[in-house]
Amino acid sequence: MRFFLYLVVIASLTACKTIERAGENPSAIRSSGKYPGEVPNMLKGTIKQHVALMGYDPAKGDAYEPAVARGYGIVVGLNGRGSSEIPPQVRAHMLADLSRRGMGDSTRGWGDLSPTDLINSEHTAVVIVEAIIPQAASGRKPARSGADPNHPSLSGTKFDIHVTAEPSSTTSSLEGGHLLPTFLRLGQLTTGRAQAREVAVASGNLFINPFADPGAVGKDYVSRLSGRILEGGEVLHNMPMRLVLIDPSHSRASMIQNAVNRVFPEEFGQDGPTAHGMSDEQIEIRVPPSWKNDVPTFMNLMTHITIRSQKPESVSISIKRLLLQDPSPKNVDAATWRWRAIGERCLPIIRQLYDHPDELPRLAALRAGGGLFDPVAVPYLTEMATANIGLGSRLDAIDLLRDMPPDFRIEAGLRPLLNSNDLEIRLRTAEVLAFRQDPLIKQYLVNKKFDLILVPSDFNVVYVTQTGWPKIILTGDIEIERPLTLSAWNNHFLVKEAIDPNKVHVRYQKSENHAAVRQTVDSDLPTFTMFLAHLTTPEEPAPGLNLSYSRTIGAIHSLWRNEYLNADFKVEQDRLIAAIQRLATETTYTTRPDFGDEVESGGDRFLNKNDSNTTIEIESIP
Numbered sequence: 001m002r003f004f005l006y007l008v009v010i011a012s013l014t015a016c017k018t019i020e021r022a023g024e025n026p027s028a029i030r031s032s033g034k035y036p037g038e039v040p041n042m043l044k045g046t047i048k049q050h051v052a053l054m055g056y057d058p059a060k061g062d063a064y065e066p067a068v069a070r071g072y073g074i075v076v077g078l079n080g081r082g083s084s085e086i087p088p089q090v091r092a093h094m095l096a097d098l099s100r101r102g103m104g105d106s107t108r109g110w111g112d113l114s115p116t117d118l119i120n121s122e123h124t125a126v127v128i129v130e131a132i133i134p135q136a137a138s139g140r141k142p143a144r145s146g147a148d149p150n151h152p153s154l155s156g157t158k159f160d161i162h163v164t165a166e167p168s169s170t171t172s173s174l175e176g177g178h179l180l181p182t183f184l185r186l187g188q189l190t191t192g193r194a195q196a197r198e199v200a201v202a203s204g205n206l207f208i209n210p211f212a213d214p215g216a217v218g219k220d221y222v223s224r225l226s227g228r229i230l231e232g233g234e235v236l237h238n239m240p241m242r243l244v245l246i247d248p249s250h251s252r253a254s255m256i257q258n259a260v261n262r263v264f265p266e267e268f269g270q271d272g273p274t275a276h277g278m279s280d281e282q283i284e285i286r287v288p289p290s291w292k293n294d295v296p297t298f299m300n301l302m303t304h305i306t307i308r309s310q311k312p313e314s315v316s317i318s319i320k321r322l323l324l325q326d327p328s329p330k331n332v333d334a335a336t337w338r339w340r341a342i343g344e345r346c347l348p349i350i351r352q353l354y355d356h357p358d359e360l361p362r363l364a365a366l367r368a369g370g371g372l373f374d375p376v377a378v379p380y381l382t383e384m385a386t387a388n389i390g391l392g393s394r395l396d397a398i399d400l401l402r403d404m405p406p407d408f409r410i411e412a413g414l415r416p417l418l419n420s421n422d423l424e425i426r427l428r429t430a431e432v433l434a435f436r437q438d439p440l441i442k443q444y445l446v447n448k449k450f451d452l453i454l455v456p457s458d459f460n461v462v463y464v465t466q467t468g469w470p471k472i473i474l475t476g477d478i479e480i481e482r483p484l485t486l487s488a489w490n491n492h493f494l495v496k497e498a499i500d501p502n503k504v505h506v507r508y509q510k511s512e513n514h515a516a517v518r519q520t521v522d523s524d525l526p527t528f529t530m531f532l533a534h535l536t537t538p539e540e541p542a543p544g545l546n547l548s549y550s551r552t553i554g555a556i557h558s559l560w561r562n563e564y565l566n567a568d569f570k571v572e573q574d575r576l577i578a579a580i581q582r583l584a585t586e587t588t589y590t591t592r593p594d595f596g597d598e599v600e601s602g603g604d605r606f607l608n609k610n611d612s613n614t615t616i617e618i619e620s621i622p
Contacts, residue, residue, distance in 0.1 A: 042322050042334040045315075047256055048303040051243040051283075064241075064299040066132045069200055069233075070189040072097075073129045073182030074118065075163065075174055079511070082125040083169040090166065093191035094119055094126055097183075125171040128189060129182050129202050131161040131233050136285060136299065137200075138292035139237040141269065156235035157292050160467050161202045165225040173224035176548075177206045184233065199239060204232035207466070207550045230470050230549075238271070241285045241299070248281040252307075257283055259307045263341060264288055264298075304337035316346035320353065327360040339368035347374055354380045363393060370400030375407060382413030385429075395428055402432040411438045418475070419458045423570065427463055430455040430473055446533045450549045454526055460567035462525070462556060467572060470549045472556075478525040478567045480504055480559060488558040495559070504528070508545050519543045525565065529556065 043049050053064055072094060075082070086094075098115035118124055137157035163179060165171040183198040208227035245253055260275035260283075267288045276284045291298040306315050316339060323335045339346045346368070353365035354377060366384060369377035377400075384397035398417075401410050415438075417429040434441045434453050442454040450470035460476035484504060486495040494507040504523045509516040521531045521543065532552045534544025547555065560569040 040330065040334065041326075042319070042331050042338070043304075045306050045308065046303065046338065047243070047259065047305050047307060050247065050252060050256065050307070051245055051303070053299070053303075054242045054244050054282075064296055065135070066295075067135045067186050069131050069133045069184035069186050071129050071182050071184040071202070072166075072189070072191070073127050073163070073179050073202070074098075075125050075127050075177035075179050075206065076118075076123065077176055077178050078123050078125055078171070078174065079176065080122050081171065081173040081175070082122050083165075083171040084120045084122070084124075085169050086119075086126045086166050087168055089191050090126060091119065125169060125174065125177070126166045127174070127179070128164045128166060129161055129179070129184060130164075131159055131184060131200065131202065133157070133159055133184075133186070133200055133233070133235060133239070134287075134295040135239055136241040136287045136295050137235040137239045138287055138289065139235050139239070156200070157295075158231045159200075159233045159235075160231060161229045161233045163206055163227050163229065171225060173208075174206050174227050175208050175224050175550075177227075179203050179206065179229060179232070197237070199237055200233050200235045202229065202233040204229040205548060207470075207548075227550075228466065230466070231468060238286065241287075242278075243275075243283040243285060245281050245283075248279075250280040253277045253280055253283055255307050259305050259309070260285070260302055262309070263305050263343070264291075264302065300337050301341045304334065304341045306338070306342065312342045312345035313349065316342055316349040319346075320349055323361055323364060327358060327364075329360070332360045332364040335364045336367040336371070339365075340371045344372060344374075347372065347376075351376055359389070359393075363396075367396060367400065370397070370404070373404055375405070378404060378407055378409050379413075382409065385414065386417065391422070391424065394425060398425070398428050398432055402435055406436075411436065411440070415440060418455060423459075423461070423568075426457060426459060426461070426475065427473065427570075430457075430475060434473075444530065446530055447535050447544075447546070449533050450552075452526065452529055460565075461570060462560065462565070462567050463570045463572070464553050464556075465572045472529060472553070474526055474529070474567075476567065478565060480523040480525065480528060481564050481566055484564055486559060486562055486564060488555070493555060493558070495564075506531070506545075517545060519545075525556070525567075532556075 072090060074094065095115045098118065103113065103115050103118065119126065134157060140156040141154045143151070143154055161179075161184075163174065165174060179202065181201050181203040184200040184202055185196040185198055187196045206227040207230060208224055243256065245256075254277060257275040257277045261273050264274040266273050267290060269289050270286065272286055274286055274288055276286070278284055285302065287295055287298055319335050319338050323331050339350055350365040350368050351374070353361050354369065356362040356365070362380075363384075366377055366380055370381055381397045381401050385394050385401065387394070398414065401414065404410055411433065414429050414433060417425055418433075420426050420429070430441065430453065434443055434451075434455075437443075440456060444452045444454075446452050450472055453471060453473045455473060455475040457475040460478050461474075462478065463473040463475070465471045480495070482497050482501070484495060484497040487493075492509045492511075494505075496505045498505050498520055500520075502523055503520050506519050506521060507516055519531070521528055529552065531543060532545050532547045532555050533549070534540070534542055535546040536542065536544050556565070557569060559565050560567065
């Protein structure tokens with residue numbers, strides 16, 4: 001009997017094991033919406049609260065940063081100052097690249113010139129090309145049948161480039177050289193097959209130190225082994241940014257996508273919507289064509305958009321209340337961008353602050369109103385530009401007036417600043433009035449090389465730019481003074497006084513193999529500057545030396561250095577090299593053709609983040 005009971009128990013246990021039991025039902029978990037770092041109250045409800053930015057650099061961050069692109073290129077036209085001595089791997093890379101692009105094939109326009117002959121020539125030099133490219137830049141668009149492929153509307157984002165001779169070469173000078181089209185890639189400078197996708201192309205005439213004496217190569221301490229090409233680069237392909245949600249959510253990603261497309265709808269010529277959700281974690285961003293030349297402003301506006309579609313007026317009032325409660329510099333900046341992202345419907349609210357007694361709320365409102373082209377803000381911005389306040393606020397006001405619609409009050413209000421005691425105020429005002437085509441400012445395009453801008457002023461100043469489109473700005477009434485005997489560039493450039501007190505004699509010899517040119521020209525500096533750069537043609541028979549932008553600046557500087565000009569000489573600080581060095585040290589860019597594995601960046605997102613306040617040492621050309 002007992003044995004029978006054992007069998008029954010064993011059979012019961014075995015039967016129980018064959019019964020399929022349901023697992024525990026997982027309970028629903030609500031997304032907390034929390035992420036590393038605390039968000040200031042002013043940013044709650046904005047896209048910036050929920051996302052980080054990611055470009056071709058795998059690191060994520062809160063601040064938009066451009067990227068560094070590099071490549072090997074070749075400079076021609078060096079008149080015996082080049083070199084063929086380069087590392088073997090660089091030589092192999094250049095030979096393969098030139099062959100791939102058709103050099104050595106007589107049917108493709110290069111004649112009998114081979115890649116080897118080009119690299120081995122003493123008139124060429126292999127160089128390293130670097131540039132700062134917006135990570136959300138727009139690429140070149142294909143031309144339709146019969147259309148001009150060089151039309152400005154088809155071009156990609158333009159940028160300046162920096163060129164340096166290959167360090168191991170014996171190149172003595174890059175002066176007078178021309179960079180052949182060179183492809184640039186994001187990431188470290190590499191050769192061989194392990195390279196990233198070509199994202200941009202660079203070419204053009206080099207602009208080296210304009211104060212270097214061409215006859216003193218090897219006799220002074222001026223470096224001629226580096227230079228720039230102003231606006232010499234162009235982006236080839238769109239480089240979309242991505243918004244990475246800190247707390248992944250399909251619903252929130254959809255809301256952010258809709259919010260961006262609501263404020264920035266797809267424009268004509270745009271190859272897709274501005275925001276395109278890819279997953280619950282990533283949203284791809286395309287910069288609309290109208291913003292391709294001002295990517296940082298677009299990124300700031302986009303990240304400060306209010307996600308939920310609420311009444312703009314109520315949101316604007318909330319921003320105003322938060323700003324008045326805590327008018328800190330960070331809140332001023334955030335309030336400015338939030339109002340600008342809302343658009344014109346916030347104007348009735350911010351106009352109430354245009355004459356606020358406290359400077360910071362007033363500054364935020366006027367910055368927002370200026371960015372929204374509010375005509376009501378014009379007299380307040382003009383007053384700010386002329387007031388006895390901080391230089392930064394005055395320059396902000398001048399810059400905001402630059403893009404305002406036509407309004408005679410702007411020109412009338414800014415013209416007195418051309419006689420300001422502050423040099424930066426005078427120059428910034430001159431640039432804004434020239435951009436607005438004020439008839440008081442005379443502008444000339446000299447032989448398609450640079451803009452010559454003549455500004456009436458009580459101060460005589462020569463100002464030359466080194467970034468963007470080349471410009472020479474002359475303020476006041478500048479004359480070449482007497483007695484005059486100038487010899488420069490190893491006696492190849494001579495200037496002497498003429499019998500006529502309003503004219504000077506000029507003798508210029510390009511090289512020992514060229515005949516000397518002798519001319520008598522007017523002694524006022526604007527006419528003399530045009531003469532230096534002008535190319536004499538049957539259509540334009542006026543005399544000229546056809547000097548480059550760099551050479552023209554060098555000639556004017558020689559006159560100033562020898563005290564033959566009754567003016568100050570100022571040069572725009574060179575920010576390109578400093579920016580490349582800063583980005584190269586802050587982030588190591590990996591070479592890859594597309595977005596890949598993500599790398600989480602450490603640190604808080606908003607608190608104790610001082611990257612935006614980092615001081616950059618700017619070097620000026622000696």
